Amino acid sequence: LLLDEATSALDTTSERVVQAAIDEIMQKQRRTTVTIAHRLSTIRHADKIAVVDQGVVVEQGTWDELVAIDGGKFQELANRQPAPAPDEAAVPADADDDVLITAYPSLVSSTSRTTAGAGDTALLPHSPLPPGQHFQWSGKAGAPELSVGKHDEKEWVFWRVSRLQKRGDGLLLAIGSFFSMLDGWAVPALGFAFTKLSVSLFRTDPGRIHDDVIFWAIAYVAIGFAFVPVVTCELGLFGMTGEHLTRNLRAVSIRSLVKQEIGFFDDPENSAGALTLFLGEKLTLVQAVNGEKLAVAIRQISTICFGTFLVFKYGYWQLGVVMLASAPVMAVAMGLLLVVVFGIKNPRPTGEGPQAQKNVGSLVGEVVLGIRTVASYGAERRFYEEYERTCDTQLRQATRASALTGCAVGIGKGAPVIFIGAVCYYGCILITADVEKLTANIMKMFLDPDAVADGDIQADAVTGCADAQIYELLEKFLIPVMVIFFMSIGMGAVGVIVTDSQNALSAARLLFALLSRRSRIDPTDNKGTRLRGLRGDISVQNVIFAYPAAPDHIICNGYSLEIGAGQTCALCGPSGSGKSTIINLIERFYDPISGAVFLDGVDLRNINVRWLRSQIALVGQEPVLFLG
Ligand SMILES: Nc1ncnc2c1ncn2[C@@H]1O[C@H](COP(=O)(O)OP(=O)(O)OP(=O)(O)O)[C@@H](O)[C@H]1O
Ligand SMILES: [Mg+2]
Incomplete structure (x- = not known):
């Protein structure tokens, strides 16, 4: 007793x-x-x-x-x-x-x-430690917020996060991914249908114009209706598995937390405020990347793949090659920018930003827990001012990060538009050459009707040039342009996903650092x-x-x-x-x-x-x- x-x-x-x-x-x-x-x-x-x-x-x-x-x-x-x-x-x-x-x-x-x-x-108390004594109680070094020590960074954290999914959620995610893929197809499909519809107007036969336009208009309506079940299943399934994951992440975290020795909680870095922030906000971030953001990523990849397929199949193949060749260049440029953004958003843990974030968490925890003491000393103003100072430090860092994130998203949106200009330019060269060839053939026919009989010139190429040939050339030019244009609309989101992923990555690292921390006294x-x-x-x-x-x-x-x-x-x-x-x-x-x-x-x-x-x-x- x-x-x-x-x-x-x-x-x-x-x-x-x-x-x-x-x-x-x-x-x-x-x-x-x-x-x-x-x-x-x-x-x-x-x-x-x-x-x-x-x-x-x-x-x-x-x-x-x-x-x-x-x-x-x-x-x-x-x-x-x-x-x-x-x-x-x-x-x-x-x-x-x-x-x-x-x-x-x-x-x-x-x-x-x-x-x-x-x-x-x-x-006596405060006396120096006896010679040879060395105490290292908490693994503060290198740990961004919770002092949970180092951990193996080699393993791909998102793989580890996936392993924390609820059993059976793998199947739901696979089904959700399928619907994401369908959702992704819709964007280039809309570009394709829009081109078909527009080009139909250039036909010479009014009956054909009517039929084609009605057909593609119905296609639009069908795609619109299809969005409802597809997106419902996609977001519903990703949302559900995401919530399961959040629950599991919280469960494993709290299990790991309560078995830590008391000394772990004495560390101000592991204050109630910091731990609440971690369990609430940070873990949700990890979940978002494996859930809703993953859906966006799959959708974008599917959009790119299906778009490229349409360009190769119905457009000038040269434009498809340009599209493929430019993808790595864009990816590298985007990657470099994001490294800069990430560097600013997640500076070294010893920097003033992370320190400020930690301080905000522990200050709130301290004040709330000791509110009576704060009130009795009339120290509200002091804490308020200190909190504001800490927030200001965070603000400076966040402002820089916001500007750079905006820049990344801007580049994400602007680059495809610039790319469309380049595609139009190159497509114009290709279509001009083809039109010139066609015109030359027509001219040749008029000048030398025997050539048609000799088979030097394809008769149908000449007779149908005003309709089929021009129509086909227009499609070959416009399909890549429109598909890329429609795809570019959603590309800005990629930048956001990648920056969010970076934040989630640091939160996930923190989580695994906590999970792998061995309690010194484990009940x-x-x-x-x-x-x-x-x-x-x-x-x-x-x-x-x-x-x-x-x-x-x-x-x-x-x-x-x-x-x-x-x-x-x-x-x-x-x-x-x-x-x-x-x-x-x-x-x-x-x-x-x-x-x-x-x-x-x-x-x-x-x-x-x-x-x-x-x-x-x-x-x-x-x-x-x-x-x-
Ligand atoms: N968790 C802790 N982390 C760091 N220092 C601590 C912690 N708990 C107590 N101390 C310090 O250890 C010293 C001894 O504390 P302890 O609580 O054993 O005193 P005590 O003899 O019980 O005093 P009291 O009569 O006031 O209860 C004090 O200087 C105290 O500030
Ligand atoms: Mg005591």
Whole structure:
């Protein structure tokens, strides 16, 4: 039973009731009890009292033994608070908060950091680490927001994300991809139908014009109707699988988070704000790329493939070749631009931008959690100003990134239009040559009618030139131009997808860094022994400890304490002397840097964490009531 100033948050009446209940539990069941006392009267009957000062146990013994030590720390404490009579109620009815142990100014000042060097302890808080000691608690280096350490960046993250899809979603995605492909076909198909419809108007036969135009108009209507089921299935399926993925991403993240050791959460980088941001916004980003953005990507690829096919089949093949040849050039140009955009959007984690983003998250978390403290100090304005400053830093970075993203999207939209101009120019050269050839043939026919009879000139080429030949040439020229024009409309979206993918990539990296982070004390780990016939001997031996968040501030400095099974041991000492820290070590919230804590002679590190904690009842210093 671990009682860390269990009744300190209660009023004196409730305190008396609760203390009586605790005393009763302790008397009825001989549990090993460590109690931290904020009122000496509550530990009058403890089997052992240990006085903690500057991270070491300076005195220990029973009440009577300790008060008998002249000039001892405990005597000093006891003299300041009238000793309760052996039969006195644990909490006197007139107990006053002024006589709390932690409120003894003289003791606090005698052990304060400014007097380091005084006293009988070997090392004092804030003393440098012993030679050869090196602590690396969190893998901060290289991790953009959560301090989750490094991870294997070689594996393609989107492949890893896909593996987190719900079982059976692969099929839904495949069906969704099929509909994306159909959706992608629609764009060049519309270009093709529009060209056919326009060119029909150049026919000389009015009946044919009517039939053709009606046919292609109906084709338009059909494509329009087809959009409804195709896009419904496409976005519906991608949306559904995307939501499944978000759920799974959140589930694996939270599973990974809760098994991290307490020290992980002490790091301000892993504050409530940062983690909420990660679970909310960032994971949705990862999902979007594997869901809705993936649909757009498939649609664009299908558009390009089908468009190229139409150009080769119905247009000048030379224009198709130009189209294919220019694709890699455009891709490289686009890629280079996006590298620049990505560089700005995701600067080095040490830069001011990411630092600002982290700070915003932790600041909000800190203020919300400590809103009463903020309010009581009237520090709202300070936090508000600090928040604004942090936002301004983000703003500067975001403005640059927005300009460059706009530039990337602009190039994505403009490049195809420039390309259309080039295609028109080259197509014009091709069609002019063909028309010249046709005209030459007609001229030749008029000048030399025998050539038709000799077979030098195809008769039908001449007779049908005004209609079929010109019509065909127009199609060969216009189909590539119109198909590319229609395709260019959606090309701007590619730039957005790629920039979004870059953001998602960094979020996904963060996710996998978290997933691959091994907790230093994992409560879900089945390893470790479960002691049979637990007695409850606790032994703290030469523990040196510093909190991961402040590795240079040594809290326990060669701390040793033996607590026999079934005994009650009270810890007392000034505020900040490390009393709660020992409770944290017994619960194995943290591991000592050196030395060890033993339960029944077994090092806690060799005991199953979940089992260990299930054997301990803890009443914390600042109890928090959980919802649910
Ligand atoms: N999670 C943490 N990260 C960094 N430092 C911490 C952490 N928890 C406590 N500390 C520091 O460790 C020191 C010892 O803290 P501890 O809570 O053990 O004191 P205590 O003796 O219980 O004091 P109190 O009587 O006020 O409860 C203090 O200086 C405190 O600021
Ligand atoms: Mg405490």
